[in-house]
Each structure stands twice: as C-alpha cells, then as structure tokens.
Amino acid sequence: MKIFQILFLFTFFSITSHASVNDFCVADVKAPNTNSGYPCKPVAKITPDDFVFHGLVAAKTNNSFKIGVTSATVTNFPALNGLGISAMRVDMDEGGLSPMHTHPDATELGIVVQGEFTAGFLTPTSFYSKVLKAGDVFVVPKGMLHFAINSGKGKAIGYVSFSSENPTIHTLDSLLFANKLPSDLVAKTTLLDLNQVKKLKARFGGSG
Amino acid sequence: MKIFQILFLFTFFSITSHASVNDFCVADVKAPNTNSGYPCKPVAKITPDDFVFHGLVAAKTNNSFKIGVTSATVTNFPALNGLGISAMRVDMDEGGLSPMHTHPDATELGIVVQGEFTAGFLTPTSFYSKVLKAGDVFVVPKGMLHFAINSGKGKAIGYVSFSSENPTIHTLDSLLFANKLPSDLVAKTTLLDLNQVKKLKARFGGSG
Amino acid sequence: MKIFQILFLFTFFSITSHASVNDFCVADVKAPNTNSGYPCKPVAKITPDDFVFHGLVAAKTNNSFKIGVTSATVTNFPALNGLGISAMRVDMDEGGLSPMHTHPDATELGIVVQGEFTAGFLTPTSFYSKVLKAGDVFVVPKGMLHFAINSGKGKAIGYVSFSSENPTIHTLDSLLFANKLPSDLVAKTTLLDLNQVKKLKARFGGSG
Amino acid sequence: MKIFQILFLFTFFSITSHASVNDFCVADVKAPNTNSGYPCKPVAKITPDDFVFHGLVAAKTNNSFKIGVTSATVTNFPALNGLGISAMRVDMDEGGLSPMHTHPDATELGIVVQGEFTAGFLTPTSFYSKVLKAGDVFVVPKGMLHFAINSGKGKAIGYVSFSSENPTIHTLDSLLFANKLPSDLVAKTTLLDLNQVKKLKARFGGSG
C-alpha cells in the first residue's frame, strides 16, 4: 500500500517543522530568558506530563491579609511558555484582602466560585468597583491598579487567569515601603506624611 | 492651594488620552468588527457593570454528550475586547465528553475543580493525554485538535480560560458532517468509508 | 517614451495600496477608537502639515509641583496613529517634582537637556534610581511605578518619548485620592492610616 | 436523538463568535481603513467566491522596463484582510528589469518558474545578489532596497508573495523624480549632480 510513502512525506515535513515555534515551545527555564520567553526544550524530551500542572488548590491563609494564593505560571508550569496565559487560585478568609497592586503586562480575569468579593480598579478619572458573587466574572485591564476584599461571610474563593504566561505582581506597599528608597523621597513623591511612610517602612521591612 | 492646577494639568492629559486604546476598549458589538476587535464604546458610557459578567454557572447537561458549557467571551462580555482573554465553565455528567475540536486562534487552559477528566491533544507525530483530577491544570496550545471525557465517577467540573477574547470552537463532526459538502468528497479527503460519512451526515444534520 | 506606461503601472499599484495601513494612517480622531488606534483619514486629505506638531515648548510651572508638561500624542498629533511613539517636554523649577505614577502601556525614555533630575522606578524587590545630568538618558520600562524630582539648582528640562502614540498617566495620588472610592476601603487596601487617606482625599478633591 | 441539542449548543457558541476577528475578516474596502486593516464584511454576506481571486496571469510587458506585473492584494482580493499575505506574478521580457525599490512593510519571497533572473538587495555594508533559475526561491527581508533583472535568454517568469496583505512599492525613481520636490534639494540630499536630477525629473514626470 503506497499510503506509507505519502505518510512518510507528510510526516517528514511535520517532524522537521515540529521542532519549531509553531505548535508549542515548552520552556527550558534554566536557559537565559528572552523578550519572547524562554528557549524551547527539545521536542524529543516532551511528555504528556509537561502539559499538566498539579496542585492549584487552596493555599494557607494564616497571614495578616488572610489570603492564600497558588499560581501556575511559566516558572512552575513551563508548557505555558509563549502561550500568553496562566492561572491562579485565590482563597480569602472572612475579612481577608488582596492589597492594591498592578500586573504591568497582564490582564486579569477573575471567576468567583464561592463567597463574596468586592473588587475594583482605578483610573485617573474614575474607579470601577463591584460586589461579586459566585458565578460572576470580573476583568481588570492590564496595568490598572486594583484590589479585592472578602466582603461577605465565610471564605471566598476565586480562580484567576492572566493574559500572560508570566505575570508579575507589583503590590503598592512592597513597591513603596519594602526597599531602601529614602523615606523623605517617598514622602515627597507620594505626598504621604513622612510619619506615615516611616510607619509602613517599618512594617514592610524597608529602610532609608 | 495650587495642587488643583497641577491636578488639572495631569487630569487634562489623562482625560484626553483616556478615550484611547491604552487603558481599555469596551466593545461596541453592534459596530462592524475589525482585525483588532470591535470599535470602542465611548468612555463616558462605561460603568462598573461593564467589567462584570454574571452567570458563569453550570449549564444543562441533558444532551447526547452530557456536557454543559457556559462562556463569557467578547460577544456577551464586551469589556474583554482587545484584552486577549475569556472564560468558560464546563460541566460533564458521568460518561460525558467534549468531542474532538480545535480553537484555531486560542490556547486553552483548563482547571479541574471536581471529578476526573481525561484530556488530550494530538500532533502529527504524537499525542499528549492525561488523567486530570481536582487541582490539576491542563494546557492545549492553540490550534491543536483535542478532546476531554469525564473518565471518573459522578459529575466533573472545570473552568477554562482562552488566550483570546473571542475563541471559536471547530468541532470536527460539525466541520465534516453538518454541512452540504458532498459525502463522496468528504470520504475521499478523510479516507473514511462513504457509509460512515453518510451515517454521520444524517446524525449531524448535514446533506450532500 | 514608453516609460510612462511602466510608471502608470507602478503608480496604479502604489495608489491603490497607498490608502492602506502600510505607509501611514493619520487618525480621524472623531471616529470611534479601536484596539489598534483610530481609523485613518482619507489619504487625499493628508498634507505635510499633518506630520508636524507645533509647540513642544516650556509649559507654565506655577503649580504646587513646580512642573510644566507639554505633550504631543495622537490626540493632538494625529499622524502618530499606529506608529507607536509620542513625545513630551518636561520643565521643573528648582524643587519641583513629578509624583509617583505609571504609564500602563508605554515605556518612557527621558533625555536630560538642562539641570539635574533624580529619577527612579520601583519593582517588588528593588528600586532603580539615579541622579541625571544634561546628556543623560533614562529608561523606565512600561508599567513600572516611577518618579522624578529636580534635585539640582535652577530649572531642569527634559524631553521624554514613549513607546506608544497614546500613553496614559496614572498618577498614584489621582488614582487613590481624587475619586469617590470610600476612604476606609482605600485605607484597608493600601494599609495607609485612615487619617492620611482623608487628608489626601481633601487635598486631591476626592470624597467618600 | 439528543445530539441536536448539543449541536445547537456548540453551534450557538460558534455562530456568535463566528462574526469575530478569529476565523477571518473579509475586508469592507469602502469603509475607512485602520491600523489593523479594513473593517469586516458581515459574515452573512461571505460566499466561497470571496476566497478566490481570478487572473493572476501574465500582464503586458510593452513598456520601457519590459515588465508585466499582476497582483492580488487586499484592495482587489479583500479576503486577504488581516491574513498577512498577498501574491504577485511578474513577467519580464529578455532585457527587462524591475528597478530599485523597497516594500517598507513586507518581506518578499520570489519563486522563479521560467528563465533567469538576477536579483539582489542592498544593505549599508554589503549587498546580496544572485543569479536565479527555475526552481530557485529568493527572499528580500522587509524594507531592503532591491532590484531584479532578466539576465537570461527569453522571457523570465516568477511568482512573488509578500508577508503583508497590502504591500506598497516604493520605486526609487518615483520617490525621487516623479514629484515636485525641488531639483536642487534632491541633488543636495542624494549627492547626485543637478543635471542628472533634472534629466530624470523630465523623464519621470516630476517638476521643481
């Protein structure tokens, strides 16, 4: 049967181009990163396990924000490399919160599965904030300063996905108060009182 | 206090550029679509409600595939326009399945929240298939032919996000058997038996 | 001479494709915006004047921040549409400053032409700040929280360009204190003292 | 049979998202163009004929360059809108040529099907030129100044494709000599002799 010849023909073409950017590019996270993500692992080393992440489950919430966050991004789920998507699970105890932060290069889409969140993002001329219940989906366009609180009774749970395989979290308090940028410079450029800056520097481990 | 002057200065700049592509562009879904998505609704008409979708809940599963799908994409959640992300909830009764299909321009990331799925995608030279349980995340690179079945006991539930605000679903059976492409042409180009093609054409409402 | 025939041939091709996205697309800023910018003005209406902006000169600095900003972006210089670049001139009197802000979708490149600035940007784990003199160029990657102060004697002047034709400015104080987001919610999600929030809300015209 | 229910379910999703950017966007070439191409024709008006262009055949070569060019780009083949590809057929009589030109935003890939071309492109520090015969493929990276001549006996024929649905042709002689830019300014900025400029201005219909 001649079909093997044509198969060989198609397969040859497929195999050669297979080792390319087109179908997928599982990250070799130990290689130097680039503007388009990590270099690809050789196709021959890829197995089905590469495409599965285990453990997007509830994280501990025994911290001052009463929040638990588990994430599956390119650094712990290398198959996402170049695919422009990642995921996170958020658990908040009653009274918990996710403080003001931005994701400089990722839109965030949140799905509420239990409890009640109040979430919002801020623009120079307005703010967009809503109370969210199970089955609600909320979207925060990339780069917007935003927050969420558990505004209901009991635990609140949500799944979040990002339009980037490698979203960074820029928490406002970490940016301003966890480093050595001089307190008077922070005060001057935020218009916060110097005492306020020093108080939060102490709390977040910053100095200066 | 002179701060109002500078605020005016910054606000003016913000307002003028606010009406732009940069921060967000909620779709005017009645305007003609473009290669970059829908034109934007005027910023003055945007409210917090634009950024929330209600009802990503279980859909009915009383169909032959025992699957229920609810989706939040740009057509019913216009705030996603240009943001490159969307969401879906999938419920499958025991024995249910999502038949072979592709999303030609979207990577799919699935999070299992209940039950057991077996999901996989196919390439010309291999296949990547896994049994998934609650807390597992599975990724299907864009354009790959893939499937999922409920391989466990009881209902299986997952949330899916796409790296596109407007993913299309190309179910293989719909493509091949739900239209009027002549049966002998389908048989010839798929190598399926003509009887098989006619049987499925009858089942999926196609003719020819 | 037959050269007119070939010229006609080439010109015809050029003219037809001329009305396209390829060479330029001067914005029709009154048409609805899209994710890829404004629709194009008809080529027949474009003149050399479209490609020139007048008045990127010193703005008044008689405000509390002692800063003057003039900008040439797509909203007042429509030829920039789709070209991914824009410009700004910044003048700061001695002691002046540009308070903490982000440009969610634009890298900023600043050229110091007179005086001394101290400029910096913040990341979750570090900060990058430098004293800059005439001839120095500073770059702030897109989405990073940053500031600048006139740290020298006399006026400081710089030119800034952005990797977007329509950068927005998200000044932290405007985001947090110039709107109606309830003060206690701001306090809770920033960890600022409620008194601090109320004091700045009063100063920046916010309420709640 | 319950399959119609699930089909309806999948079809509904497909139909709604069908009218989107994802699968295709046949140009409405009478609507204003945008940076991402033309707005889409309604899906309901699309027929198989939209995806076919007729007449990519030999054009007349009775001009001074002995070249005939037929092209299928978005302006006469609207289905190419947003797809980033287009095609051209080039016929050159013996001794014919395609004068120096650039395509500012398109890579050109040429396939020789008959005769012999010599084609090349120029960079600031080198040039890349080759004699090409039937079965040879030549690539000119986008924006490079390039040329082709029929360097063999008899007619030469090639097919060209571009990495843009709407490539423009910037022929050097048209740019420099077919408009009203003053001859002395052209001479000064090209270092050509003024006489040379005037001679070619006369030939190409320019003035000034």
Add this chain to the structure above:
Amino acid sequence: MKIFQILFLFTFFSITSHASVNDFCVADVKAPNTNSGYPCKPVAKITPDDFVFHGLVAAKTNNSFKIGVTSATVTNFPALNGLGISAMRVDMDEGGLSPMHTHPDATELGIVVQGEFTAGFLTPTSFYSKVLKAGDVFVVPKGMLHFAINSGKGKAIGYVSFSSENPTIHTLDSLLFANKLPSDLVAKTTLLDLNQVKKLKARFGGSG
C-alpha cells in the same frame, strides 16, 4: 575629502546595529528554538547564498495520494527566520488529493499554475469550496480544516505560500489514526464507528 568621515560615522552606526533583529536574522537552526524563532547566525557569516533556496521543483507523486510536495521553510531555508513567510510547490496527478488538514498557525495562499484543483475549507456553520483553474488564487485562513483535489484532467500544479516561516501540517488522518491513542477513545470522541477507527489505524500505522 571629508566624506569618509561622515561615511565612517554612518557606517559605524550601521555596522553596530546591523547585527540586530532589524534587517534580518538568518537562523542558526542548530541552536535551541524560541517563541520568536531561531537565534541569528553571525552577520559576518552571511553570504548571498543564504538568501536563495534551490529546488522548489516537482516532487515525485508515486504514492497513494498521487501528490508531490516540495517546501522551502525555515528548517531548510534559514533566511526565512523571523520573516513570516515560506513556500511550497504542489504537484498532483490526475485523481490526486491533499487530504483534510490544518496549519495551526499559518494562512495558506495557493496559486494555480496548471490544471484544475477543487479546494475548500470548513467552518462550524458553513464551507467555502471552489473549482480553481490556472491563474486563480485561493486563500485558507489560518487554522481552518481544508483539502484540495485534482478535479481535472492531467496533472495539476500550484505554488503555495504561508504566512509563517515554519508552518506545520496537521493531517487529520495522521492526528487520529497514526498514533497509539486507544481506538475506543478515538471512536468515542469522534463519533466514528470503532471498526472505522481500527481500519484506518491499521492503514496509517497507528495502534491502540
């Protein structure tokens, strides 16, 4: 003559930036691939030969599909790296065919140069199929399932270009029947009869 100084000045700038992404990036195909393609060969090693591919000629058609395919893509024509275009020649004997397949990340543009093809692509709600003769151009938007048959007398020949330098071919039969995915799983998720699946598995070399 001082022109050498300015030349040196311009040349220096050109040389340094020459080694960059801007002008071209001939692939070093032995280096690990990335999401944006292969790393570049050093500019100093590039010769005119890099930009030419030899042998885009008729391939043998003595196989069961009576089709011959020759392709010039980044893996055998490294100059295409990053340029988003590639080419293929297709020869089909009378009665030959290209079975149903997709290119997950490439639009296909086909030019008929001899004979008659019938080509078409399928969407969830329609199909777009046409009889094509010499001089006709057909476009298949990326990711669409499509086919072509020689529907005329004698040999049919076409040139194809892709909007990717590295298109993959996902032939439906290879995806479904050439691997070890269990037959019953294939049957269940395609709705094909198990016998049909097994018959084609045997023919295409699959098992399971």
Add this chain to the structure above:
Amino acid sequence: MKIFQILFLFTFFSITSHASVNDFCVADVKAPNTNSGYPCKPVAKITPDDFVFHGLVAAKTNNSFKIGVTSATVTNFPALNGLGISAMRVDMDEGGLSPMHTHPDATELGIVVQGEFTAGFLTPTSFYSKVLKAGDVFVVPKGMLHFAINSGKGKAIGYVSFSSENPTIHTLDSLLFANKLPSDLVAKTTLLDLNQVKKLKARFGGSG
C-alpha cells in the same frame, strides 16, 4: 506580626516571575541575537546604572555633511532591549544635511530644539516636507525615504527617537555606491547615467 508571611508569599511570586520577560530584559549583547532581541542579563546583575546612558551630547560636525550624530540604542544602551524605543541627538552646522535614507523598521520622531531644519519624506505619489523651528515635532513613518537639511542660520539641533531599540540607517548613497555591485547594474536599475554612478562610487568608496 504576620505581615511578613504574606510579604514572603507575594515576594516569592514576584521574585520567581521577576526573572522573566515581563518587567524588563536588559540585553546580554554578547549572546546571539534573536528575532525578539538579545537574551536577558540575569536580574541579579542588574543595577540602576543599567538604566542610564551617558553622553547624548553634541557630536563633532567636521565632516562633509556638517552633521554630528550621537545615538543611544540597544547596542550601547542594553536596557532598551525589547522596549521598542531609542534616541539620537543630531547637530548640524549651517549648511549641513542628513542625506536621503530609510530606517527599514523604525518610525522616527524628531524634536527641534534650536535652529531651523527642512525635513521631508517621499512616497510613490507625493512628498511631505516642512520647514521646522524650535518646538516643532516631525514624524517619519517607518520605512519612508527621508532627508533633513539645516535650512537656517547657525547651528541646528534636534533630538530624535525611534520606535525600535535598534534602528538601522540605510543611507541611499551607501546602499548604491559604497559596495561592489557593478556600476552598470546600478545604472541600469536606477536609471542613473553610468558616469554619475561611477563618480559617486569613487566618492563613497565603492567599486565594480
């Protein structure tokens, strides 16, 4: 105080994703380049100095074009890698000029800070040229052939930014006359007189 736990939690996430494409990617310019720019230096080696370039000051103008050019692009300012922007300072003595050239992949935005320039760019069917004074901004869309002359009294100074971190300069005279492309081929494909070609080849160091 439990805040350190949550900080650790957020910081961990930040650190891991920090080493990624998202926030910045300072070039390792000694590593092989790619289509998306250079690989990134390790984050641990980045200091504030990486984000500052020194010396964007007047360059010498004692050359035949009376022009001085200083540039800050990715090759000498590696922090620009992936950020899509770069800068240049141009000084022209009275009577100086920047000869016809293109930037194949960069839009150029010029800000006049002293003196008078006349700048323009050319299209196949028109030209766009203007006299520019201090405070004027001029934009040249990418790939367009353009020039500038000092058309006033005394020195003229401008700052230029590009929509690319690595713009190349293709000066027309260098392309045509500084290499070994045979003079008769240049003459034939530009329609210049052979004497003119040879004269300029001699002047620009070309041969052939």
